[in-house]
Amino acid sequence: MSDYSAKDIQALEGREAVRKRPSMYIANTSSEGLHQLVTELVDNSIDEAIAGYCKEIEVIIHSDNSVTVSDDARGIPVDMHESGRPALEVIMTELHSGGKFDGRNSIGYKVAGGLHGVGLTVVNFLSEWFEVEVRKNGNIYRQRYEYGNPVTELKIVGKTNSTGTTHHFLPDKTIFESIEFSFDTLSNRLRELAFLNKGIKISLIDERTMKDRVFHYEGGIVSFVQLLNQNKNVLHDTPIYIQKERENVQVEVALQFTDDYSEQVFSYANNINTHNGGTHLTGFRSALTRVFNDYARSRNLLKGADSSLQGDDIREGLTAVVSVKVPEPQFGGQTKDKLGNREVQGIVESIVNDELSTYLEENPTVAKNIVQKSILAAQAREAARKARELTRRKGALEDSGLPETLADCSEKSPENSEIFLVEGISAGGLAKQARDRRFQAILPLRGKFTNIEKVDKMRLDKVLANETIRTLITALGTGIGQDDFDIEKLRYGKVIIMADADVDGAHIRTLILAFFYRQMPELIQKGHLYVAQPPLYRAYKGRKERYINSEEEMNKYLIELAFENISVTNVKHERPYTDLQTHSIIENMYALEEQLMRLRRRGIDADRLFRDWFVDKINTPLYRIKINGNEYYRFEGEQSEVIEQYEEELAKEELEIEENNVDDAPEQLDMLDGRDSECSEIEKEPQIIVEEISDLPELKEIRSILERFAKREIMPEDLFDYKGEKEIWEEDEEL
Structure with a gap:
């Protein structure tokens, strides 16, 4: 028996604890946790916005997958802390440090999302570098950290009339599965925040693809609900809006009913998306059920229906956003996906009960339409139950036998098995030949798949009459519908839709997804449903074929083909390269060209910059000029031209407006500054910032590529002709 004593006990603290067990502080080390790094920083800026000190937030995804988050708030304190270090350094390196604990009201934080004091610190600890x-x-003031440790002192690097904080960090590749940020994921979250904080302007820029979005909504969560319902038939034109504060808890609700069958309710606490709900959502649902039942009974509208409507019946077709601001929120861990404050349930329930009751009394036509739709939903639910019972009595959904077309696997544990839903019998035969029968099952789907979106919810018997759907339900074993579905009976851990990679295949895939969304939504919510992704290319060489999944992989494959049986020699040193070295050189050439293209997309003269900085070593300073959010790049001596040109154009436009005596001149002047019309309240004085730059991510990557070239005895000047007028990317066998 091995010894187990005090010497075996480790006490990890601070940086080591976070880097050793990152999932204790963020969701995970996959995509969700990676994007949480950005939202942790943005949430801090949002807290400043709630306090009234922040109007604009900018998020930039750089070409190297580093991210910048910048705001115009008060700026993190930089004066000396009682510990003898700058307050900024304390916040960056000490867990549970910040200004959102006791006494925060005195500095403006009446409510805040970041009450654990670990967000910014954890992002620093999980980053390769952080500036x-x-x-x-x-x-x-500026300071740099590497792997969570400060590597420079906090120092003053310039003067400014503005305030705010800019974070620039690169996630640690050794911790995260991938550091590839998703523009869409960040876009969705930032749009949410703009809806939840009406009036704030949030910009997202992706320098990898040159995509950008600006989010600014004066309507707040009302605009959010309208956006969600833009393609639906609504039962009342204007969303119902409730905003009240009680016992220091701010409650904001927007809801609108549609003729749809699904419920869309999003809940937030202190601007944080509580995916798993919590007491605020419970209070909202309880009030909704009570108010509509009371109204229906008082108007004798429940004749022919049950004595009361169920909450699910009332919420059918509901789109709602429930947002609360709580002084002392109790979240479920650092991921903050559920609110636990018991007092919030009663507050939300009371406010929604009072305000919604008043609305229904004042809008009887809308109220009657919603109640009648709820009654129809109750009748549909009962009809669906009877249809399932009838079908079950006939034995169509019993577990006594599996479908004849199912090629089952030998593995009986759902966690270790998967089923492929294949389009057609012939494709099913090919899939059976390619599968691993130990854990992969194949279910060919033959016949026409019912479009469930076109089937009346009361006619579930029509859905169950479809043989293909009955086969699918039987194979999965879970049952269908809200009353009969049981995720615990799922026979396979992964359900994979594998349709043809054509228009017909896409249509069939959509029909199957719609069925799961309507009748088995928990499969999607619990992460059991997958869609097989076909390869992008199929390449032939002789009798051999190869499937290729991306453009990047295709380029690498073409390089491999191009350099088969080719000898490359460095003429200057009269030394041939090995095949591996040749492949590395060509890959680096492609990488260099990609970085130069990204510089060109910024509007930078990339050829001149490369020659000036890396060939001739002149290092002419490069400047970034920001004018009302627009960026321009110029070399030293040229930056004033941009400002002068802007001022000339602005003066010309103003003169034209005066000459034409346009009535709405102020609005046109706003447009001259390149601002969204919704941002007209922002100060009209042009904001011009000129700063020297040498740390663009593209430039850092170019330096890294040139270091790799140097190891092969290839210098920057070898990549250009002697006149320095153009790059040499010629397909020559000698370099």
Whole structure:
């Protein structure tokens, strides 16, 4: 028996604890946790916005997958902390440090999402490097961290009249499965925040693809609900809006009913998406059920229906956003996906009960339409139950036998098995030949698949009459519908839709997805449903074929083909390269060209920059000029031309407006500044910022590529002709 004593006990603290067990502080080390790094920083800026100190937030995804989050708030404190270090350094390196604990009301944080004091610190600890810039007290302060440790002192690097904080970080590749940020994921979250904080402007820029979005909504969550319902038939034109504060808890609700069958309710606490709901959502649902039942009974509208309507019947077709601001929120861990404050349930329930009751009394036509739709939903639910019972009595959904077309696997544990839903019998035969019968089952789907979106919810018997659907239900074993579905009976851990990679296949895939969405939504919510992704290319060489999944993989494959049986020699050193070295050189050439293209997309003269900085070593300073959010890049001596040109164009436009005596001149002047019309309240004075730059992600990557070239005795000048006028990317056998 091995010894187990005090020497075996480790006490991890701070940085080591976070890096050793990151999932204790963020959701995970996959995509969800990676994107949480950004939202942790943005949430801090949002807390400043709630306090009234932040109007604009900018998020930039750089070409190297580093991210910048910048705001115009008060700026993180930089004065000396009682510990003898700058307050910024304490916040960056000490868990549970921040200004959102006791006494936060005195500095404006009446409510806040980041009450654990670990968000910014954890992002720093999980980053390869982290640079923070604070604009405060008329100065620009900057400090750099690597793997969570400060590597420079906090120093003043310039002067400014603005305030705010800019974070620039690169996630640690050794911790995360991938550091590839998704523009869509961040876009959805930032749009949510803009809806939840009406008036704030949030910008997202992706320098990898040059995509950008600006989110600014004066309507707040009402605009959110309208966006969600833009393609639906609504029962009342304007969403019902409730906003009240009680016992220091701010409650904001927007709801609108449609003729749809599904419920869409999003809940938030202190701007944080509580995916798993919580007491605020429970209070809202309870009030909704009570108010509509009371109204229906008082108007004798429940004749022919049950004595009361169920909550699910009332919420059918409902789109709602429930947002609360709580001084002392109790979240479920650092992921904050559920609110636990018991007092919030009663507050939300009371406010929604009072305000919604008043609305129904004042809008009887809308109220009657909603109640009648709820009654129809109750009748449909009962009809569906009877249809299932009838079908079950006939034995169509019994577990006594599996479908004849199912090629089952030998593995009986759902966690270790998967089923492929294959389009057609012939494709099913090919899939059976390619599968691993130990854990992969194949179910060919033959016949026409019912479009469940076109079937009346009361006619579930029509759905169950479809042989293909009955076969699918029987194979999975879960049953269908809200009353009969049981996820515990699922026979396979993964359900994979594998349709043809053509228009017909896409149509069939959509029909199957619609069925799961309507009748087995928990399969999607619990992560059991997958869609097989076909390869992008099939390449032939002789009798051999190869499937290729991406453009990047295709380029690498073409390079391999191009350099088969080719000898490459460095003429200057009269030394041939090995095949591996040749492949590395060509890959680096492609990588260099990609970075130069990204510089060109910024509007930078990339050829001149490369020659100036890396060939001739002149290092002419490069400047970034920001004018009202627009960026321009110019070399030293040229930056004033951009400002002068802008001022000339602005003066010309103003003169034209005066000459034409346009009535709405103020609005046109706003447009001259490149601002969204919704942002007209933002100060009209042009904001011009000129700063020297040498740390663009593209430039860092170019330096890294040139270091790799140097190991092969290839210098920057070898990549250009002697006149320095153009790059040499010629397909020559000698370099």
